[in-house]
Amino acid sequence: MLDFRLGDQTDNVHQELLDEAVNHYYHNKNELTFIIVPNHIKFDTEVSAMQKLSLLEKKKLVSTKNLQILSFSRLSWFFLKDSQKGLLPxxxxxxxxxxxxxxxxxxxxxxxxxxxxxxxxxxxxxxxxxxxxxxxxxxxxxxxxxxxxxxxxxxxxxxxxxxxxxxxxxxxxxxxxxYLTQNQQQQFMNQWLAEQTELLKKCGLLCE
Missing domain, CATH: 1.10.10 (Arc Repressor Mutant, subunit A)
Structure with missing residues (x-):
């Protein structure tokens, strides 16, 4: 699943995306679910995601294995860290x-x-x-x-x-x-992902 959410400042796109992502993870815990957000709101998004998951599971403490909240640069690192080609800084x-x-x-x-x-x-x-x-x-x-x-x-x-x-x-x-520039990193990731059709079929990717 791949989902992009766009909107103006009056739309609560962030909460809509977060609700859908957590709900998707809750019903598909064996799949990787990624929430892609700007780096400056990554921590707050992680906290909100855990709170929403806690309500769904009716538990005070929850842990996740396949739910990842990342920026685009960290998403590249996540996918490419085990690549045989390696990844320059x-x-x-x-x-x-x-x-x-x-x-x-x-x-x-x-x-x-x-x-x-x-x-x-x-x-x-x-x-x-x-x-x-x-x-x-x-x-x-x-x-x-x-x-x-x-x-x-x-x-x-x-x-x-x-x-x-x-x-x-x-x-x-x-x-x-x-080094890789951020543009080169994105190009590298695009090329790598184009070869990973089976992996992507098993992922939920929601981008803000």
Whole structure:
């Protein structure tokens, strides 16, 4: 079972999802049931789930084996932790921006448009956003260079792409074999899950 719940701020989507998830677990305790929520409400969701289950079972103390309340990043870890491919440490946004700041500092003399720019957090955030967008589009550093060579770019845009190529290539080199970005982790998980049809048939997955 896979269920996504969407709504605006006036809808109590969280409670609806939680009620359905706990009820599903209560009637299917031999199946894995996952409740996927933002990380900042994970603990409160766990407490609420236990309270609801306690009411269903009419017990003050309850324990669960196959009910998991996770964020998307922890869901990836849960599924991939026993994968033969292994799982590299996940690079947080903060750590990724620190790496980008160092790359910009080390390579600023080779940049065109941003050669004399101050390395503000706004500039670093901008580069990080572009790096994530390239990863989401499955564009490698060599692909970016090839694509840009085929386009008729203005001088300013060409300088921006030139700088991005340098930063993106250095970023890839820095993390390769050491870390996964959150986007790469999600891509890895998607590929792995596509091969796990039998496993997914036995799971309840409810996402907020």
């Amino acid at each position: 996940i690079l947080t946004d903060t750590a990724a921006k620190m790496i980008l700041k160092q790359i910009l500092n080390d390579n600023q003399e080779t940049l065109n448009l941003f050669k004399t720019s101050r390395l503000t957090m706004g500039l670093i955030d901008s580069f990080y956003k572009q790096v994530l967008e390239l990863e989401e589009a499955y564009i490698e550093p060599d692909d970016l260079q090839s694509i840009s060579a085929q386009l008729n770019l203005s001088y300013e845009t060409a300088d921006k792409v030139h700088d991005l190529q340098i930063v993106y290539r250095a970023f890839h080199h820095k993390i390769k074999g050491h």
